[in-house]
Amino acid sequence: xxxxxxxxxxxxxxxxxxxWFLVYSLVFGGIIALFFITGITESRIQGFSGLxxxxxxxxxxxxxxxxxxxxxxxxxxxxxxxxxxxxxxxxSFPISLKEYFFGKLFGxxxxxxxxxxxxxILALFWSILKGASVPWGIFFYYMALIVSINICFxxxxxxxxxxxxxxxxxxxxxxxxxxxxxxxxxLLLIGFLIKTTASPELVYSIALANPLQVxxxxxxALFDPELSVIGPASYFILDEFGKELIAIYCLVYPxxxxxxxxxxxxxxxxxxxxx
Numbered sequence: 001x002x003x004x005x006x007x008x009x010x011x012x013x014x015x016x017x018x019x020w021f022l023v024y025s026l027v028f029g030g031i032i033a034l035f036f037i038t039g040i041t042e043s044r045i046q047g048f049s050g051l052x053x054x055x056x057x058x059x060x061x062x063x064x065x066x067x068x069x070x071x072x073x074x075x076x077x078x079x080x081x082x083x084x085x086x087x088x089x090x091x092s093f094p095i096s097l098k099e100y101f102f103g104k105l106f107g108x109x110x111x112x113x114x115x116x117x118x119x120x121i122l123a124l125f126w127s128i129l130k131g132a133s134v135p136w137g138i139f140f141y142y143m144a145l146i147v148s149i150n151i152c153f154x155x156x157x158x159x160x161x162x163x164x165x166x167x168x169x170x171x172x173x174x175x176x177x178x179x180x181x182x183x184x185x186x187l188l189l190i191g192f193l194i195k196t197t198a199s200p201e202l203v204y205s206i207a208l209a210n211p212l213q214v215x216x217x218x219x220x221a222l223f224d225p226e227l228s229v230i231g232p233a234s235y236f237i238l239d240e241f242g243k244e245l246i247a248i249y250c251l252v253y254p255x256x257x258x259x260x261x262x263x264x265x266x267x268x269x270x271x272x273x274x275x
Contacts, residue, residue, distance in 0.1 A: 003095045007103025008110075015111035020073045024112070027069075028119035031061060036126055054123055055135075055142055059219040062146065064182065066116070067212060070153040071160075071174035074108045078161040078269065079170045097270045105158055105262055113150050117143060138222045141251070148255040149215045155258030159265035162272070181212040204236045211254040218250025 015021050035054050078101075081087040090100060120143060127134055156177060164170045185207075207213050217237065220227060225243055227234035237246055 001099075003093075004099040004103045004106075007090075007095065007100055008107045011104050011107025012110055015107065021111060021115070024069060024073070025115040025118070027065070028115050029122065031058070032119045032123045032126075035123070054127075055120075055138065056223055058120075058123075059142070059222075062116070062149075063212065063216055063219070066146070066149060067153045067181070068175075068178045070112050070150060071157050071178050072171065074112065074154060074157040075161050075170045075174040076167045077104055077108060077158065079164055080161075080167050082165065083167055098266065101158070101266045101269055102262075105154065108157075109150060109154055112154065113147055116146050116150075120146075141247070142219065142222060144251055145215060145218050148251055148253075148258075149211065151258035152211045152215075152254035152261075153258065155261035155265070159261040159268075162265035162269040181210055185210055185213075200232065201236055204233050207233070208237075211257050214250050214253050218247065221247060221250065 032054070035057065078087065081090070087100075091097075095103075120139070124134065124139065157174065160173050160177070161170050164173065208217075217227065217230070220229060221243070227237060230237075241249060
C-alpha cells in the first residue's frame with residue numbers, strides 16, 4: 001500500500017508539472033470564465049438560469065471534450081513508459097506490478113478530475129457571490145457523474161494501453177473508441193433498426209450499454225426528469241427503470257465499466273512482456 005501511494009503521489013506531481021494538465025485546466029477554467037463574461041448565467045432558457053443554466057451548457061461540452069481528453073492524455077501511460085524504458089526503471093524498485101498499475105490509475109484519475117471539479121467549484125463560488133440560487137442536488141449529482149465517466153474512460157484508456165506496445169497504436173485505438181461511442185454506435189443502431197425487424201426496445205437496451213449515452217441521459221435527467229428531449233426512448237427508459245433507478249444506473253454503470261476494464265487491463269499487463 002505504501003508503494004502504491006508513492007506511485008500515486010509521483011504520478012500526480014508529474015501531471016501537475018505537465019503541459020497537458022495546464023491546457024486541460026485552462027480549457028475548463030476558460031469555459032467557465034467565458035460563460036460569466038458573456039452573461040450566459042444571467043439569461044433564461046426553458047426556465048433555467050444562473051448556475052443551472054451554466055451546468056446545462058457545460059454538460060454538452062463535457063460529453064464531447066472529457067472522453068477524448070482522458071483517452072488521448074492517459075492512453076500512453078503504460079505504452080509510453082514501456083517505449084521510453086521508464087517502466088523497466090520503475091520496476092527495478094521494490095514495487096509490485098499491482099502497485100505500479102493502480103498507483104498510476106488513481107494518480108491519473110485525480111489529475112483528470114481535478115480541473116473539472118475545480119472549474120465547477122469556481123462557478124459555484126461565483127454564483128454565490130452574485131446572489132444566484134444554487135441547485136445543490138443537481139450540482140453534487142453532476143460532480144458525481146463527472147467522476148463516474150472519468151473512471152469509465154480512464155479504465156478504457158488503461159486497458160488499451162495494456163494491450164498494445166506502441167504509443168501510436170494506442171492513440172489510434174483511443175480515437176476510434178471515442179468516435180465510436182460518441183457518434184458511430186448511434187448511427188449503426190439507427191441503421192440496424194431501419195434494416196431489420198428488431199424491436200425499438202432492443203435498440204434502446206443496446207444504446208443503454210454505451211457509457212457515454214448513459215452519462216448523457218443522466219445529465220439530461222438533471223434538468224428534464226421526463227427525458228422529453230430524447231423522444232420515444234424516454235417512455236422505454238422511464239417504464240423500465242423509473243426516475244430514481246435511472247439516476248442510480250447513470251451514476252453507477254459508467255464507473256463499473258471503467259473498474260472492469262481496469263481489472264482486465266491489469267490482468268493483461270501482468271502477463272505480458274513488460275519491456
